[in-house]
Amino acid sequence: MGMAPVAHVLFNKFMKFNPKNPKWLNRDRFVLSNGHGCMLQYALLHLFGYDLTIDDLKAFRTVDSKTPGHPEAHDTPGIEVTTGPLGQGISNAVGLAMAQAHTAAVFNKPGFELVDNYTYSFLGDGCLMEGVSGEASSLAGHLQLGNLIAIYDDNHISIDGDTNCAFTEDVVKRYEAFGWEVLVVDDGDNDLDSIEAAIKKAKESKDKPTLIKLRTTIGFGSLQQGTHGVHGSPLKADDIKQLKEKFGFNPEQSFAVPQEVYDLYGKHSSEGAAAEEEWNQLFAKYAEKYPEEHADLKRRLSGELPEGWEKSLPVYTPADPAVASRKLSETVLSKVQAAIPELFGGSADLTGSNLTRWKQAVDFQPKATGLGDYSGRYVRYGVREHGMGAIMNGLAAYGTILPYGGTFLNFVSYSAGSVRLSALSQVRVLWIATHDSIGLGEDGPTHQPIETLAHFRALPNCMVWRPADGNETSAAYYVALTSKHTPSIMAFSRQNLPQLEGSTIERASKGGYVLHEVEGADITLVSTGSEVCICVDAAKYLQEKHGLKARIVSMPCFEVFDAQPKEYKLSVFPDGIPSLSVEVMSTMGWERYTHEQFGLNRFGASGAYKDVYKKFEFTPEGISKRAVATVDFWKDVPNIRSPINRAFQQLI
């Protein structure tokens, strides 16, 4: 209720949108970063004529409604990004603004301002307290995103009461320090003129994002206005009654919208439709003059990759040299970037380690810095993993960009909140997560992931890849890039890995496959990434020293494997053969596939990578020792059942 006045002004006087086509490219974007206030947004969408009825509003916060307790992009027409977890929305808005700047730089031509939309975001104290918003806002200031306008609901109330109890910093000064233009409106409850003037001024700020600090009263009009009593609890009946009377509504009616309100707001709907129509005509002319760009933009908006792009994926044979998979990832990026112009990424200040930048890449930077321009496709995110994750969600939501971001696998966890929202909101975002195990060596336990793969494997709608060689790296990119509604985390090694006999892009694209089959196998060894080649050596060792025959399965991606038909899965993990998994991190989750697990359910160690592997016995000998124990333990069991052979597999 406190933000209703500014919402009224913004949506009626400034926002450009067509309720009948919520996906029109050049619409202004609106992000409700304080997502718990979503009833305001749902009401606006309804009033402006989006496909959201009064009944939808009545179904607020009920199962399978279009109006969940926090806005979800894939549930409700007109919601740009999924918000609620604080700090995310404003950071998504930075991504949306970057996407606009880049798209404009690439596609606008003289006389064809195809994209010139603004991104508006409402945010509250909670969003400002979260570190992720600070990361994204600092970068937004650096990037001089004049197309970004954030409106801060300064109501002095959070759940714990007055913000004086925990949040007394000078927000205006902080945002000025970030390089933002900051405007203040003292009476956000009543002074609509000042609100309008502030937004107008903000739009004129071309090389700085703007924060408008709006002093408001939470629950404005309620008997409890200005207290945290109205933050999370519904108003009482008598309060609602007096409130309706105060604002001139019939106090006896619920969910009743006077026709004059519909008329006032409905006008905008036809204006929006006309604006899009005008734009469509411009776009048609653009098609004539710039057919290639037109086709490219249309294709991007469809989410489909250019035909034949996959031919640029590198293919390897065992004769090719051993290479670190982070380097293999660099090779893929360098090859496919030309075919996929919407690939747009960077690193959280680890470019030289993540190998995320192809040689001729131009940095995405304001021209004034002399370091690049907005047509550049490489982002210097700074040491801001969480901000990067949230920004990528915004970039993906814009519709013309396929974002990727690099950091060490261990530090993807800093961005757990954003990765979760990538998965929930079904956006295609790629994480290039290098230094993926104790194999990173000297940096030690603070940097060596143990729980990270289990964490993200447990996250729904998120693919976790850990390729063992070049072909598997190509497979990971292939599946990640063609999965339009799923984020991917690709884990790559720091150390060199040989090109394996038996790996192909096609086979690896099934998530798991038999790398090495053998008649009358005594055991199945299953592994991922840098441990697959050690398993290959262990199999030889087992044959030579113990006369045991080992099959080898490579499992670069659980999620993709789980989606295969049961017969295929049983052919990879057949009944009758005991199995042992080998991965230098938490064993959690491997019990789904194997009888026994060899992993690292403790923290790692700092040292040369070979010494660290040796310390924890991830060697052919160490693996063989456990394989022998496995074979012994299971030899008297008559009908060994494969763990994946189950009554039901509850994967969704």
Next chain:
Amino acid sequence: MGMAPVAHVLFNKFMKFNPKNPKWLNRDRFVLSNGHGCMLQYALLHLFGYDLTIDDLKAFRTVDSKTPGHPEAHDTPGIEVTTGPLGQGISNAVGLAMAQAHTAAVFNKPGFELVDNYTYSFLGDGCLMEGVSGEASSLAGHLQLGNLIAIYDDNHISIDGDTNCAFTEDVVKRYEAFGWEVLVVDDGDNDLDSIEAAIKKAKESKDKPTLIKLRTTIGFGSLQQGTHGVHGSPLKADDIKQLKEKFGFNPEQSFAVPQEVYDLYGKHSSEGAAAEEEWNQLFAKYAEKYPEEHADLKRRLSGELPEGWEKSLPVYTPADPAVASRKLSETVLSKVQAAIPELFGGSADLTGSNLTRWKQAVDFQPKATGLGDYSGRYVRYGVREHGMGAIMNGLAAYGTILPYGGTFLNFVSYSAGSVRLSALSQVRVLWIATHDSIGLGEDGPTHQPIETLAHFRALPNCMVWRPADGNETSAAYYVALTSKHTPSIMAFSRQNLPQLEGSTIERASKGGYVLHEVEGADITLVSTGSEVCICVDAAKYLQEKHGLKARIVSMPCFEVFDAQPKEYKLSVFPDGIPSLSVEVMSTMGWERYTHEQFGLNRFGASGAYKDVYKKFEFTPEGISKRAVATVDFWKDVPNIRSPINRAFQQLI
């Protein structure tokens, strides 16, 4: 090398410490937030006479050395907190400073300034870019922590090159906005006098933390000084040679320290010993005058809880009413807080939801705010989960405090980076994680955890509890509070849970136990938290409708159960009986214990909690359906082996 001059000044002129007793309570704390520069700290520790030899320095970044690639508190004497992951150290320092302020307020008496130490922290651009440091710094300013002095290594270089590429904000202004005193030293390479003057001035700032911005040259003295070439790579031989010559060392010698350097630094060692001796005498006098406070402080420093504290834990019978486990947690807190005065906690702006504040609690606030004082034990963290996690690590490291923090379970993930460091650095930190499943209802999928338990169960040295009733809640607190070297995450429900027949504190303290045994069981149902009581109903339903007998196992904590003897574990999950787990989130990890799993490997839904449970069939009927399928599927298998019956269980 760029920070060597300020380190020299700080350690020689200001720092109060006794190398022979790195644990002396009133020592000044030093935190190297930019932990990758730890060779500087190791060298200092060696020169000042800590138990760190030249051979230890030579063993830098090798397996099992005392000098790992990033500083680890439990590996190296004199290291206060484990750093390296950027942004954590400075946030730990805020916790250390809060702990000092609180300890002083509680224990200092007229004439007995027992604790008056300062906390110093070095930090770099990377730390400043990370959101977690912003969260903690904003709170530090609010809390007016005059005992905190941060020294910012402003070297303009990060891994990606010049900070101009991503980090152009005005740091001075931002920290002023946070309410800090900010001082600037222009020539941190040479101007030792200005450095000294700045630290002196910072110590005089009594109601504001201080940031000293020090302009330095990275790799000062090297031929590559001032470039990112010296950030992560060792210097070349000829560079090292000229560097040694430049600073007056013998270029032919390595790891050689001139005696005069040892003498200069060694002097401080005896001074430090004398300072502690003086303090010990003061403390002895304190013992006479304030015997209770003396005994309390000594006990706290030992890490042991007061004798008999556990008698305050509430005990329940099935006749007691159904209560939400977050409310049960509140009852425990309210009861034990009087017995355990070092309990010191708060919430990330969800006090009324997490129920983390006992009635008579006083807020930890600067007196000037009128909202509390430093003797208060309740912290208003604001919406800053990551900052809270990092601050708790600092609080725990100080030695006199047992910290806890509340948020929704889903948002513990925002603090994943800090929780990981709690586990790695073996500190006792308690997370009160309420609203622990889809059972939170209306807030919907953005707030409903799915992957969270699996994530933290996969983290080494971290206990994850999900109690099913009052006795299990008491058990969770009992084990968490008495585990001196392990953090705990306790997941509590929003919805009411009945007090179960068969639960006791003692049984639940084993992590998993048979809640309900039955002769000739057809199936074992295993569950946690709010689903245990539904399994109890499902067992009745199975008996009535299908004539099937179900045993019920409650598993409030995997980690504690895993540590039990194998015979006990097999008595809980015996061979010969098929088993089914039931938990309304990711099934990942359950395969370790059960043949079949019923969970939620997808996102939840917004709606009334009963409707949401019904939608996903977490009802007696839904569970029974899967139990029947399980019994059918396994009925022809002759010798069903329990999944926990293995060749080896690789749990560390």
